[in-house]
Amino acid sequence: MNIPSFAIEEYFAKYEFTTPYLLCASDCESLTVGELLALAGRSLDDLGHLHLGYTESQGHPRLRQAIADRYPGVSPDQVVVLNAPEEGIYVTMRTLLEPGDEVVVMAPAYASLLQVAEHICGRDQTRLWPIQPTEQGWRVNLAHLENLVTPQTKMIIVNFPHNPTGCLPTYDELEAIVAIAEKQGCWLFWDEMYRGLELDGRETLPSAAAFYDRCLVLGGLSKVHGLPGLRSGWVIIQDEAVRGRFINWKHYTSICAAAPSEFLALVALSVQEQLISRSRRIIQENLLEAEPFFARWPELFTWRRPQAGSVALLGVNVPSATQFCQELIEQAGVLLLPGPHLGYDDHHVRLGLGRRNFATNLSHLETYLRENQ
Ligand SMILES: Cc1ncc(COP(=O)(O)O)c(C=O)c1O
Structure with a gap:
C-alpha cells in the first residue's frame, strides 16, 4: 500500500540546496568533522584508525x-x-x-x-x-x-x-x-x-x-x-x-x-554541554533579530515566541502562504516553509532560528518586503 508524499522532505529536497537564503531549517548550525574532533581534544588520526x-x-x-x-x-x-x-x-x-x-x-x-x-x-x-x-x-x-x-x-x-x-x-x-x-x-x-x-x-x-x-x-x-x-x-x-x-x-x-x-x-x-550551549546562544541571538523585525511588520506577520526548540510558526497575512513562499524563492532567493507542508493551514510559515546566517537572510527577506509590500 502506498504512503502519502512526505511534503516537508520533498520541499527541502527541491529547494534546500538551490535557494541561497535559508530561513526555515530546523537544525542548528553545524560543524566540520575537524571542528568537532578539535572541540573534544581528538585528532583526525583517531577517525583514520576506525x-x-x-x-x-x-x-x-x-x-x-x-x-x-x-x-x-x-x-x-x-x-x-x-x-x-x-x-x-x-x-x-x-x-x-x-x-x-x-x-x-x-x-x-x-x-x-x-x-x-x-x-x-x-x-x-x-x-x-x-x-x-x-x-x-x-x-x-x-x-x-x-x-x-x-x-x-x-x-x-x-x-x-x-x-x-x-x-x-x-x-x-x-x-x-x-x-x-x-x-x-x-x-x-x-x-x-x-x-x-x-x-x-x-x-x-x-x-x-x-x-x-x-x-x-x-x-x-x-x-x-x-x-x-x-x-x-x-x-x-x-x-x-x-x-x-x-x-x-x-x-x-x-x-x-x-x-x-x-x-x-x-x-x-x-x-555535549558545549554543543548545546552553542546552539542555544545562536537561537537567543537570532531571537534578538527576529523580534524587532516582526515589530516592524505587524500587519503582515503574527509572531508567537517559541518557548523551546529552533523553529517558530508564524502567522502570515496573505491569501496563500504557499504562493507567498514560492514568490520569495523565485524573486528573493529566500526559503520559508509554508503551513500546508506541515499539515497546517495556508496562513502560516515555519521560521528556523538555529543558523548563524539568520540575520543576513532575514535582511534579504526584509529587502524583498520593502520592495513589494
Ligand atoms: C520532530 C522531529 N522528529 C524527527 C525528525 C527526524 O530527524 P532526522 O532528520 O535527524 O532523522 C525531525 C526532523 O526534522 C523532527 O523535526
Whole structure:
C-alpha cells in the first residue's frame, strides 16, 4: 500500500540546496568533522584508525552508555542506536501498531509522526490533538487530550519541544500527559529531538522516559547538537520484549548504525554541554533579530515566541502562504516553509532560528518586503 508524499522532505529536497537564503531549517548550525574532533581534544588520526566493519545492531556499548547517562534511571541495555532519528519513528510504529489500532497524534506534527501511524492504522483510526495558539504562545489543551484518549487507544504520539510551534509543556503538563497514557495503559511515543533547546532561561524538562515504563523516547544529534549529517539517533525502550521486536524491525531497515557515525556521536556526546550551549546562544541571538523585525511588520506577520526548540510558526497575512513562499524563492532567493507542508493551514510559515546566517537572510527577506509590500 502506498504512503502519502512526505511534503516537508520533498520541499527541502527541491529547494534546500538551490535557494541561497535559508530561513526555515530546523537544525542548528553545524560543524566540520575537524571542528568537532578539535572541540573534544581528538585528532583526525583517531577517525583514520576506525575499522569499517559492521557494528553491533543495538549500538556500540560505549555509545549506549553515553546515551543512557543523559537519562536518569535508564540503563544502556534500554537504548537502541539508530541509523537516523527518522528510522526510530518508522520502526517504533512498525513494532507497536497494527491495522485498525486507534492512535492519538498531536497536530501539527512532523509528517512521519502522523503519516506512518495513519498508514499502518488507517486514517479513520487516527485522532488529532491540536496545539493551540493563545496570548501566551502555543499551548497544550490537556482536557482535549483526555477526551481523545479511550480504552481502545494503542498509542499517544507527541513531540515536545515541538516542531514547528516551539511549544514546551510545563512540568505539571508533562506529568498530566503521562498520567493520561498511564490511565489507559497505552503506549506513549515522545519525540524529544529538540530537548535541551529551552529558551529564555527555561529549565530542561526531565525526559518522559523516566516517567512511565510504556513510554518510548526518541532522541538524536541532528537538531540540538547541530549534527544532522551524522544521522545519529536512538530510542529508549524499557520493555525488553518490545525492544527485541524493535531490533528485529531495524534489521529490515538498516541492521546497524554506520561506524563513523557511532564514533563521531560518542565524540559529540563527550562535549555535549558545549554543543548545546552553542546552539542555544545562536537561537537567543537570532531571537534578538527576529523580534524587532516582526515589530516592524505587524500587519503582515503574527509572531508567537517559541518557548523551546529552533523553529517558530508564524502567522502570515496573505491569501496563500504557499504562493507567498514560492514568490520569495523565485524573486528573493529566500526559503520559508509554508503551513500546508506541515499539515497546517495556508496562513502560516515555519521560521528556523538555529543558523548563524539568520540575520543576513532575514535582511534579504526584509529587502524583498520593502520592495513589494
Ligand atoms: C520532530 C522531529 N522528529 C524527527 C525528525 C527526524 O530527524 P532526522 O532528520 O535527524 O532523522 C525531525 C526532523 O526534522 C523532527 O523535526
